[in-house]
Structures are given as structure tokens and as C-alpha cells.
Amino acid sequence: MAKFLTNREENYSQWYNDLVIKADLAENSAVRGCMVIKPYGYAIWEKIQAGLDKLFKETGHVNAYFPLFIPKSFFSKEASHVEGFAKECAVVTHYRLKNDGKGGVIVDPAAKLEEELIVRPTSETIIWNTYKNWIHSYRDLPILINQWANVVRWEMRTRLFLRTAEFLWQEGHTAHATREEAIEETQKMINVYASFAENSMALPVIKGFKSENERFAGALETLAIEALMQDGKALQTGTSHFLGQNFAKAFDVQFTDNTGKLDYVWATSWGVSTRLMGALIMAHSDNNGLVLPPKLAPIQVVIIPIYKKTEQLSEISAIASKIKTDLEAKGITVKYDDRDNNKPGWKFADYELKGVPARIAIGPRDVENKTVEIARRDTLEKQVISVDKIADYIPALLGDIQKNIYSKALNFRKENTFHVDKWDDFTRILDETGGFIMAHWDGTRETEEKIKEETKATIRCIPFDAPEEKGKCILTGKPSNKRVLFARSY
RNA sequence: CGGGGUGUAGCGCAGCCCGGUUAGCGCAUCUGGUUUGGGACCAGAGGGUCGCAGGUUCGAAUCCUGCCACCCCGACCA
Numbered sequence: 001m002a003k004f005l006t007n008r009e010e011n012y013s014q015w016y017n018d019l020v021i022k023a024d025l026a027e028n029s030a031v032r033g034c035m036v037i038k039p040y041g042y043a044i045w046e047k048i049q050a051g052l053d054k055l056f057k058e059t060g061h062v063n064a065y066f067p068l069f070i071p072k073s074f075f076s077k078e079a080s081h082v083e084g085f086a087k088e089c090a091v092v093t094h095y096r097l098k099n100d101g102k103g104g105v106i107v108d109p110a111a112k113l114e115e116e117l118i119v120r121p122t123s124e125t126i127i128w129n130t131y132k133n134w135i136h137s138y139r140d141l142p143i144l145i146n147q148w149a150n151v152v153r154w155e156m157r158t159r160l161f162l163r164t165a166e167f168l169w170q171e172g173h174t175a176h177a178t179r180e181e182a183i184e185e186t187q188k189m190i191n192v193y194a195s196f197a198e199n200s201m202a203l204p205v206i207k208g209f210k211s212e213n214e215r216f217a218g219a220l221e222t223l224a225i226e227a228l229m230q231d232g233k234a235l236q237t238g239t240s241h242f243l244g245q246n247f248a249k250a251f252d253v254q255f256t257d258n259t260g261k262l263d264y265v266w267a268t269s270w271g272v273s274t275r276l277m278g279a280l281i282m283a284h285s286d287n288n289g290l291v292l293p294p295k296l297a298p299i300q301v302v303i304i305p306i307y308k309k310t311e312q313l314s315e316i317s318a319i320a321s322k323i324k325t326d327l328e329a330k331g332i333t334v335k336y337d338d339r340d341n342n343k344p345g346w347k348f349a350d351y352e353l354k355g356v357p358a359r360i361a362i363g364p365r366d367v368e369n370k371t372v373e374i375a376r377r378d379t380l381e382k383q384v385i386s387v388d389k390i391a392d393y394i395p396a397l398l399g400d401i402q403k404n405i406y407s408k409a410l411n412f413r414k415e416n417t418f419h420v421d422k423w424d425d426f427t428r429i430l431d432e433t434g435g436f437i438m439a440h441w442d443g444t445r446e447t448e449e450k451i452k453e454e455t456k457a458t459i460r461c462i463p464f465d466a467p468e469e470k471g472k473c474i475l476t477g478k479p480s481n482k483r484v485l486f487a488r489s490y
Numbered sequence: 491c492g493g494g495g496u497g498u499a500g501c502g503c504a505g506c507c508c509g510g511u512u513a514g515c516g517c518a519u520c521u522g523g524u525u526u527g528g529g530a531c532c533a534g535a536g537g538g539u540c541g542c543a544g545g546u547u548c549g550a551a552u553c554c555u556g557c558c559a560c561c562c563c564g565a566c567c568a
Binding site: 028032084087088121122151153155156157163167169214216224236239271273275306307308340342343344345346347348349350361363364365366373 | 491525526527528529530560561563564565566567568
């Protein structure tokens with residue numbers, strides 16, 4: 001396990017500062033709890049966006065954009081929604097500053113807003129307020145819209161990537177004529193997230209239902225994917241909510257069905273955020289820095305020349321640019337780093353820190369032998385192969401790295417998933433190793449809260465694929481018919 | 491909001507306890523040269539409201555008071 005994780009008392013924030021920031025991903029901003037995402041980090045986000053967007057389109061969704069500001073009154077329309085978000089809202093009260101006569105500025109008291117505006121913490125309210133005007137008949141349904149946006153949640157405590165005050169995300173908001181169709185959409189989208197996590201991020205996830213305690217404010221059912229990080233903590237990496245008719249009723253969105261009957265519209269919403277980048281970092285990194293799955297790496301292959309004289313460099317460059325062209329023809333992103341200001345060793349270390357999956361080094365020895373040295377980031381293994389085999393070798397290597405990173409993470413999860421029947425084991429495992437704990441639960445809110453109080457562990461989800469099994473609740477001993485997933489989480 | 495910590499060059503830090511030359515070190519930057527198969531070396535150069543405000547003192551980065559910001563832990567939470 002990575003050095004930065006071996007001491008469980010240490011947390012990831014320190015590592016972010018020491019390592020990730022050097023890898024040019026992000027830094028804290030002057031604004032409380034916000035982050036500056038640097039170009040290299042943003043390039044990873046763009047890959048995530050592109051991958052998800054493709055899946056959304058394939059499942060029939062379109063993109064749109066709604067306002068950043070939400071009138072305060074919208075929030076009071078759905079009772080549990082306001083209760084969930086009221087504590088963490090940024091509020092706009094004025095629209096103008098003025099000179100204070102001392103060289104500074106003050107908020108102009110004359111420019112007070114009639115009704116305060118809330119900076120969106122999520123967009124259900126403003127979107128359903130809009131949908132009201134778009135939906136009259138069953139012919140207007142379904143509406144399958146996604147929005148890429150930033151949202152603000154004024155959390156008491158923030159953590160880089162995992163819980164920032166402002167974060168980037170996508171939120172899908174769909175409207176349907178029937179309950180069944182909405183439920184199907186909710187399930188479809190959690191599957192989209194799971195397949196993206198597993199196929200693109202190389203991150204194994206567990207799909208399941210949230211318990212009542214952990215449910216989204218305003219939802220009838222919340223589905224989630226949960227991943228295990230290398231320090232033994234769980235991270236919720238995506239959610240999909242079945243909202244029933246709650247928002248349609250709150251915003252009075254009714255439609256005429258094909259029998260002429262008036263009914264409220266059924267809704268879903270679903271989202272993932274820049275937290276995915278936190279998941280990527282924490283699931284795969286090692287002591288040398290990031291380990292990016294090839295499918296999300298902004299640079300998939302870096303070519304580094306090793307040379308003494310300029311004549312050597314021009315020879316090497318000729319070979320390198322041929323390799324670059326050949327690989328790019330196969331859709332691979334290649335960077336040839338012939339900068340003269342750093343030595344090869346420095347570059348090796350730097351691209352490892354950045355998580356570039358494969359590195360090709362070409363030196364005089366290689367020129368002579370018509371070979372190159374290839375190093376893979378996931379295992380740090382190096383091997384020398386003949387130049388003319390590269391165009392076939394690299395695509396296969398990238399595929400192999402993608403698979404290997406996934407199976408490494410999956411093995412880690414298997415080794416750190418425990419089936420537990422005794423309370424003593426439950427608390428001991430949480431304290432000693434962390435990880436996922438599959439245990440029986442009596443299904444009550446009270447029991448979950450009590451367990452949280454005593455151990456800080458919560459029910460991450462009730463897995464879809466949990467087999468029927470007679471058992472007794474880990475805390476109360478009351479009967480239970482399946483195990484649920486417990487963990488301490490971010 | 492409670493507890494702890496930190497603020498000194500672009501970055502990372504020492505100096506503060508015990509006030510006293512011109513505030514130092516590493517990395518980075520710039521110049522010249524030698525180097526280049528795992529984070530090079532030599533010589534030189536530039537770069538500072540010591541977080542802010544006030545106080546004590548002949549003299550404050552150092553002591554005192556107030557304020558601000560950031561980080562960590564907790565409460566809270568997608």
C-alpha cells in the first residue's frame with residue numbers, strides 16, 4: 001500500500017498538498033473551501049465529462065442549462081428538500097456595491113433584493129419551476145435533460161476534491177408519464193455511472209439502495225454507487241434519485257394522459273461531480289504519485305529522448321515523431337517531451353507523478369539497436385522492444401494497464417470486505433483495518449443511527465445483489481433477511 | 491461553533507523561547523560553463539510591507555494586546 005496511506009491517522013488532505021498539487025491537479029483557492037483546478041487536473045475532468053456525456057447521449061439525453069440563482073421561495077415548496085439544503089446555502093441579498101468614501105467599497109443598502117437569491121446547491125427547484133411551462137400533455141414526455149454546471153454547498157468543513165464549497169458536476173433531471181418509467185430511468189442511470197466507473201475509471205463499485213437516513217432530500221428512493229478507497233474508507237461516487245411526484249406536486253406540474261386524465265409528472269435526478277477525481281486519486285495512486293487509467297489519462301504515452309549531442313537528438317526526434325504519428329493514427333494521445341531544461345531522470349519522475357500510463361525512452365543505444373525502452377506506470381516494469389513492434393505493442397499495453405488497474409482495485413476491495421456477525425468483530429475491523437463490512441441490520445432508522453453514533457460507520461448501501469439470507473441484526477439481534485454494506489465514509 | 495497549529499522571497503522552511511550587525515537556508519528563476527540511460531554539478535546574480543494594526547523599548551521577525559487568513563481534529567454533510 002502507498003506510503004501516504006500506511007498510517008491511517010494521516011488523512012488524504014496532507015497527501016493532496018504534498019503530492020497531488022505537485023502533480024498539477026488542484027490547489028485551494030483564496031475563497032473558503034473552493035479549489036483552483038489546474039490545467040492538468042482539468043484535462044482529466046474533461047476526459048470524465050466526455051466519457052459520461054457520450055453515455056448520456058447514447059441513453060437518449062440532451063444537454064441544457066438553467067440559472068445559477070434560485071429565488072428563495074422555490075426552496076420552501078418541497079418540505080424535505082428545504083430541510084436538507086437550508087443549512088448550507090450561499091445567499092445573494094444585494095446587487096450593487098458603492099464607494100465608502102475611504103477608498104474601499106461597501107454593499108449598497110439601497111440595492112437590497114426584494115427576494116433573496118440562493119446560489120444553487122442543486123437545481124431540482126428551478127428546473128421543475130421551468131418544466132411546469134413545458135409539460136401539458138403526455139406527448140411532451142419524457143423530458144430527458146442533463147446539465148453540466150457548478151453548484152455551491154456551504155459545508156462546515158471542506159476537503160479538496162471530496163467536499164469543496166463549490167464543485168463542478170452534472171445533474172440529470174427527467175420527467176416521465178409513469179411511475180414505472182421513472183423508476184426504470186433511475187436504475188438505468190445508476191447503471192450508466194457504474195459502467196463508467198468500472199470501465200473508464202477502473203474503479204470497482206457496489207450498486208445499491210440508500211437507507212432512509214442517507215436518502216437525498218426530496219427523494220422516495222436513492223440509488224448509489226460506493227467505492228472503497230485505499231485507506232479503508234468508503235466514497236459515494238454517484239447517485240440516482242427516484243423523486244416520485246414530490247417536485248411535480250411542489251411546482252404543480254400536471255399533464256393530461258392518453259385517456260384524458262390529469263396527473264402529476266414522475267421525476268428522477270442523478271449526478272456525479274468532481275469528487276470522481278478524488279476517487280480516481282485515492283483508489284489508484286502509489287508512492288510515486290498518480291496512477292491514471294489509460295482511458296482517462298490526458299497524456300497516454302510520453303516519449304522521452306536521452307541524448308548527449310544535438311545530432312543525437314535529431315536522430316532520436318526523427319524516430320520519436322514517427323512513433324508519435326503511428327500511435328496518434330490509432331487514437332492514442334502522445335506527448336514528445338524534448339525540452340532541454342530537464343534531465344531524463346527528472347522527466348521520468350515527473351511523468352510518474354502525473355500518472356502517465358506508458359513511457360517510451362529513446363537513447364543512442366536504442367538508435368543503434370533499433371529499439372526503445374517502454375515503462376508502464378502501474379507496475380513500474382520496464383522492457384526493451386524493437387521499434388517496428390511499437391504500433392501494435394502500445395495499444396495492447398494500454399488495454400492491459402487499464403485491466404490491471406481495475407483488477408488491483410477489485411482485489412483490494414475483496415481483501416477488505418468482511419462478512420461480520422459479531423458486534424466485537426464489527427468495531428474491531430473498523431478500527432484496525434477499515435474496509436467494507438457486510439452485516440445484518442434490522443432495517444430501522446434508530447439502529448442505523450445508534451451504530452453511527454458508536455462507530456462512525458454508516459450503511460453505505462443495501463446492495464442490489466445481496467443474496468437473501470436469514471440472520472440477526474449486528475446490533476439488536478432482531479431478524480434480518482439480507483446483509484447490508486457498512487463502512488466509515490468520506 | 492469548540493480544540494490544536496501555522497503565517498518570514500514563487501514554493502518549502504530555519505530564526506522567535508532568551509529583543510541587538512546588512513533577516514538566513516533548500517528548491518525554483520536568470521547568466522556562463524560542464525553534463526544528460528532514474529529527480530546533475532560548478533561559479534555568479536536577482537528576488538522580502540517577516541499576515542495586519544497598535545503598544546513596550548535606545549532598538550522588535552523576536553515581547554504584549556487586538557484583529558485577519560489558512561491548515562488539522564471534532565460537530566455538520568452529496
